[in-house]
Amino acid sequence: MRGVRRRMKAEAENRTAQAWQTGAFTGSTQSKGGLKPLNHYLKQPPRRMSNKEMLANMRVLVARANRANA
Numbered sequence: 001m002r003g004v005r006r007r008m009k010a011e012a013e014n015r016t017a018q019a020w021q022t023g024a025f026t027g028s029t030q031s032k033g034g035l036k037p038l039n040h041y042l043k044q045p046p047r048r049m050s051n052k053e054m055l056a057n058m059r060v061l062v063a064r065a066n067r068a069n070a
Contacts, residue, residue: 009043016041 020038049057 013042013044 017038020041
C-alpha cells in the first residue's frame with residue numbers, strides 16, 4: 001500500500017510540475033506578476049542529491065548519450 005500511495009503522490013506532483021512549466025512557458029498565467037516558484041506548489045521539497053549520487057547520474061547520462069551516438 002505504501003508503494004501505491006508513494007506512486008500516486010509522485011504522479012500528482014509530476015502533473016503539478018508539468019502544469020506549472022506549461023503556464024510559465026505560455027505566459028497564460030501572467031496575472032499580478034506571474035507564477036510563484038514551483039516549489040511553492042509542490043508539497044515536498046526536492047530531495048538533495050549527494051555528490052556521489054550526482055556523479056553516478058551524470059555518468060549514466062553520458063553513457064546513454066554515447067550509446068545513442070554510436
